[in-house]
Amino acid sequence: MNGQTNRYRCLVFLAAPLLASSVALTPAPAASGSTVAQPRAAPVAPACQLLPNGNGGTGGAPSYKLHLGGFPANQAVRVEGPKTSLQVKVNGKGVLDRQGLRHGAYSVSYKAAGSQQAKRVTCATPPAQKPGGGTKDVRVTHVEVVILTPAGSVIDCAKGTTAEFDGKITATGTGKVRYYWTFASSSTPVSPGSVDFAPPTTGHALLHVVQVPPRPNATTVSTFVTLHLPDQKMSARSGQVTFTCDKK
Numbered sequence: 001m002n003g004q005t006n007r008y009r010c011l012v013f014l015a016a017p018l019l020a021s022s023v024a025l026t027p028a029p030a031a032s033g034s035t036v037a038q039p040r041a042a043p044v045a046p047a048c049q050l051l052p053n054g055n056g057g058t059g060g061a062p063s064y065k066l067h068l069g070g071f072p073a074n075q076a077v078r079v080e081g082p083k084t085s086l087q088v089k090v091n092g093k094g095v096l097d098r099q100g101l102r103h104g105a106y107s108v109s110y111k112a113a114g115s116q117q118a119k120r121v122t123c124a125t126p127p128a129q130k131p132g133g134g135t136k137d138v139r140v141t142h143v144e145v146v147i148l149t150p151a152g153s154v155i156d157c158a159k160g161t162t163a164e165f166d167g168k169i170t171a172t173g174t175g176k177v178r179y180y181w182t183f184a185s186s187s188t189p190v191s192p193g194s195v196d197f198a199p200p201t202t203g204h205a206l207l208h209v210v211q212v213p214p215r216p217n218a219t220t221v222s223t224f225v226t227l228h229l230p231d232q233k234m235s236a237r238s239g240q241v242t243f244t245c246d247k248k
Contacts, residue, residue, distance in 0.1 A: 002128060015038055024213060026205075030031050045070055046068070046069075046110075046121050048123040048201060049067050050103070050124065051064060051066075051067055053065045053100070055224065062103065063100055064101045065097055065099045066097070066101055067095075067097050067105055068090055068094075068097075070093075071090045071094040072090055072112060073091075075089065075110050075112075076088075076093070076110065077090060077108050077109065078109045078110070079098065080106065080107050080242075081106035081107070082106075084101060084105070085136045102149065103125070103128040107122050107123060108120070109121075111137055111154045116175065120190075133238075137173045137175045137243040138175035138233060139172050139173050140169060140229060141170050142226060143167070143170070143229060143234050143235070144168050144235050145167050145208075145226070145237065145238035145241055146165065146166050146167075146168065147165060148164035148165060148207075149164050149167050152244065154243070154244045155221070155243045155244070156245070156246050157243070157245035160213050161221075161243060162202075162209050162211055163209070163212055163225075163243075164209050164211075165207075166206065167179070167205070167206035167207075168204075168206070169195060169203065170203045171194075171203075174197050175197045177194060177195050177229060178192065178193070179228060180193070180230070181208055181226065181227055182205055182226045184223050187199075191230070193206075208225060210223065218245050218247045219247075220245060221245065222242040224238045225237075226238070
């Protein structure tokens with residue numbers, strides 16, 4: 001009996017290292033509630049770009065807008081460029097658009113939070129557009145002016161009146177057509193503007209109302225207008241609109 005007991009104890013003693021080795025090789029379970037760290041997205045680098053605005057400036061000069069993106073939220077920035085020096089803030093998404101700028105080289109400087117050193121970003125700049133830009137893809141096929149005031153209208157010529165005309169521009173293609181009006185024999189441009197063409201749009205109507213001045217001693221009063229398209233070097237003159245003076 002004692003021999004069997006000793007033999008059992010010996011087998012248990014020899015198996016103990018093997019059991020310990022097996023336990024040591026078993027991976028430890030993850031701590032309860034722990035999460036695996038996910039890779040962080042790379043931060044967006046601040047950048048800016050000058051873009052064609054699509055709206056003609058004074059005298060038909062091309063206009064541009066500056067687009068900023070990727071800046072820290074609500075970051076104060078200084079924009080510098082041709083006749084431009086602005087201290088502004090980007091929005092909560094780090095974006096800002098500034099309209100009506102000239103073409104040229106622009107830069108944006110700012111100080112990041114906790115930094116004493118200003119950072120500067122040079123803005124990407126496209127080639128300059130030609131004055132009247134946007135017209136090269138438009139071909140005006142017809143321009144005319146129609147009188148809207150009824151023929152034979154009787155008025156009090158001592159008080160003056162108004163006359164109404166309708167300008168009609170027909171074109172093909174895509175782009176902007178600038179225009180202005182002249183009144184009677186004057187060559188002074190009035191009521192300038194522009195219309196945009198893009199398929200399927202092929203025509204625009206332009207209502208134009210003019211003030212006919214008082215002529216107390218006249219029997220009739222006549223006037224006309226002319227619609228001018230400066231980029232196309234085209235114009236259309238209306239017929240004469242004639243008012244009969246009331247002689248009560």
